[in-house]
Amino acid sequence: MTWIKLTRVPDASLTATKTISLSVIKTACSNCNLRELCLPFGLSIEELERLDDLVSTRRRLKRGEHLYRSGVPFDAIYAIRSGFFKTDVLLEDGREQVTGFQMAGELLGLDGISSEHHTCNAVALEDSEICAIPFSRLESLSREIHTLQHHFHKVMSREIVRDHGVMMLLGTMRAEERLAAFLLNLSQRFTARGFSHAEFYLRMTREEIGSYLGLKLETVSRAFSRFQEEGFIAVQQKHIRILDVAGLKALMNHRA
Amino acid sequence: MTWIKLTRVPDASLTATKTISLSVIKTACSNCNLRELCLPFGLSIEELERLDDLVSTRRRLKRGEHLYRSGVPFDAIYAIRSGFFKTDVLLEDGREQVTGFQMAGELLGLDGISSEHHTCNAVALEDSEICAIPFSRLESLSREIHTLQHHFHKVMSREIVRDHGVMMLLGTMRAEERLAAFLLNLSQRFTARGFSHAEFYLRMTREEIGSYLGLKLETVSRAFSRFQEEGFIAVQQKHIRILDVAGLKALMNHRA
DNA sequence: GTGTAAGCTTGATCCAAGTCAACCGTAAAG
DNA sequence: CTTTACGGTTGACTTGGATCAAGCTTACAC
Numbered sequence: 082m083t084w085i086k087l088t089r090v091p092d093a094s095l096t097a098t099k100t101i102s103l104s105v106i107k108t109a110c111s112n113c114n115l116r117e118l119c120l121p122f123g124l125s126i127e128e129l130e131r132l133d134d135l136v137s138t139r140r141r142l143k144r145g146e147h148l149y150r151s152g153v154p155f156d157a158i159y160a161i162r163s164g165f166f167k168t169d170v171l172l173e174d175g176r177e178q179v180t181g182f183q184m185a186g187e188l189l190g191l192d193g194i195s196s197e198h199h200t201c202n203a204v205a206l207e208d209s210e211i212c213a214i215p216f217s218r219l220e221s222l223s224r225e226i227h228t229l230q231h232h233f234h235k236v237m238s239r240e241i242v243r244d245h246g247v248m249m250l251l252g253t254m255r256a257e258e259r260l261a262a263f264l265l266n267l268s269q270r271f272t273a274r275g276f277s278h279a280e281f282y283l284r285m286t287r288e289e290i291g292s293y294l295g296l297k298l299e300t301v302s303r304a305f306s307r308f309q310e311e312g313f314i315a316v317q318q319k320h321i322r323i324l325d326v327a328g329l330k331a332l333m334n335h336r337a
Numbered sequence: 338m339t340w341i342k343l344t345r346v347p348d349a350s351l352t353a354t355k356t357i358s359l360s361v362i363k364t365a366c367s368n369c370n371l372r373e374l375c376l377p378f379g380l381s382i383e384e385l386e387r388l389d390d391l392v393s394t395r396r397r398l399k400r401g402e403h404l405y406r407s408g409v410p411f412d413a414i415y416a417i418r419s420g421f422f423k424t425d426v427l428l429e430d431g432r433e434q435v436t437g438f439q440m441a442g443e444l445l446g447l448d449g450i451s452s453e454h455h456t457c458n459a460v461a462l463e464d465s466e467i468c469a470i471p472f473s474r475l476e477s478l479s480r481e482i483h484t485l486q487h488h489f490h491k492v493m494s495r496e497i498v499r500d501h502g503v504m505m506l507l508g509t510m511r512a513e514e515r516l517a518a519f520l521l522n523l524s525q526r527f528t529a530r531g532f533s534h535a536e537f538y539l540r541m542t543r544e545e546i547g548s549y550l551g552l553k554l555e556t557v558s559r560a561f562s563r564f565q566e567e568g569f570i571a572v573q574q575k576h577i578r579i580l581d582v583a584g585l586k587a588l589m590n591h592r593a
Numbered sequence: 594g595t596g597t598a599a600g601c602t603t604g605a606t607c608c609a610a611g612t613c614a615a616c617c618g619t620a621a622a623g
Numbered sequence: 624c625t626t627t628a629c630g631g632t633t634g635a636c637t638t639g640g641a642t643c644a645a646g647c648t649t650a651c652a653c
Contacts, residue, residue, distance in 0.1 A: 239451035241497060249428065286631085294508075555641075603646085
């Protein structure tokens with residue numbers, strides 16, 4: 082279960098790190114196995130080391146714990162090192178909208194930049210670990226490292242594009258299409274992280290899926306059952322096996 | 338069709354510009370009356386002048402014309418100088434989702450940063466004028482001007498927060514709530530631009546409103562009629578007068 | 594002007610998803 | 624091992640918004 086990934090060795094410095102304790106190795110972006118998915122993408126060795134300085138705070142969260150809440154002052158964004166999160170917005174009258182589910186290598190907290198306060202809640206859906214990245218220091222560093230700056234802009238833009246996808250889903254798709262899109266998206270993201278594309282555990286409840294997809298939990302449950310009857314998937318509570326990716330994809334396009 | 342842009346002359350410049358023709362004066366951020374809403378927000382005089390250099394290309398679009406289309410290479414973002422736009426995403430099967438309506442002072446094209454290609458279409462809903470801001474030059478300049486960098490980040494983040502609002506709307510609100518939220522949002526943005534908060538012309542069709550709100554055009558039309566019956570607004574085709582802001586607001590919260 | 598097409602309104606009907614309700618399965622607590 | 628609580632499934636019924644259809648208004652082309 083290592084994390085040691087000895088990459089190219091420019092000078093003796095990296096070999097030096099190998100002699101120190103595993104827990105210390107784990108604290109650096111330069112040794113993080115998620116670096117190709119996360120903020121460090123595309124950085125050189127020296128640049129990576131400068132980023133390491135910045136990402137000094139790490140935090141573990143238990144399932145159900147909040148990483149941040151809507152309204153609290155913003156001063157850092159967070160990279161998920163391991164675990165699974167949801168973000169949601171609550172209306173005064175109690176209505177909840179889940180705005181996203183985030184997994185390892187993804188960033189949380191970008192919503193807070195605009196008003197200097199977080200505008201949604203981020204909750205761990207399983208025991209998780211995150212790296213806090215003080216935002217003003219990230220801005221400083223990205224003024225110096227072009228690659229970092231550009232990659233950060235790409236990450237923000239990707240979030241906007243993702244949101245457009247969700248708007249499309251909520252605005253134009255019917256229940257089963259939404260759920261199919263959701264499962265295919267999860268599958269694809271698990272794959273990118275080296276997990277099975279066909280078999281995974283859902284970390285969220287039917288109600289949370291429903292909130293994300295603009296459906297009631299009963300509708301989500303029925304759609305799961307229907308997919309199982311059709312032979313597209315095998316469901317048992319939170320355990321999902323995708324049996325027919327093409328079938329699910331077809332279901333999404335079989336409209337006008 | 339000019340676009341000549343004589344920029345300062347590092348000293349004596351401001352007085353100098355005043356002597357040249359109005360149309361030329363208009364081409365600079367430093368003289369743009371939208372600068373407090375747009376990218377230049379918070380910049381000093383000298384910083385503004387550096388931004389002027391960057392924003393050299395201006396373009397007029399007729400109603401119905403595309404500013405960019407999904408799939409084309411991305412190399413600039415666009416500031417709306419005057420006019421009104423929609424952005425939309427088209428699915429292969431012909432379904433359309435309008436992802437936003439943009440007015441003067443707002444930025445278009447942020448979606449393209451992530452993949453270096455635009456991922457939606459931007460269409461002028463009335464004759465409009467935009468300023469093109471070459472993105473790599475904006476990145477360079479924001480590496481030098483902290484304020485610009487930070488403000489740009491805020492703008493991107495604001496877009497993410499806005500999208501969350503739309504997700505909330507599409508995911509949890511009923512038809513009349515959605516339309517009320519839409520009208521109040523437009524009203525608020527017109528106000529910020531010095532127009533009447535109570536009276537305005539819609540630049541988009543019922544179908545485009547419907548697409549944005551995840552409703553069919555008939556539902557939008559019926560909701561307008563209903564609002565009129567209730568005395569919240571006066572509608573005549575695209576001409577809207579808001580008669581009871583509080584009533585519309587109440588309508589949005591009158592839920593469990 | 595007059596004709597035509599695009600956009601808007603309104604009515605009648607239908608259906609996908611919501612609501613309400615009962616029951617089941619699993620997991621943690623005692 | 625039993626209890627309890629939470630989450631999930633399934634059924635019966637309701638309903639908000641979609642669909643289908645007709646007529647109206649406005650703006651522009653000729």
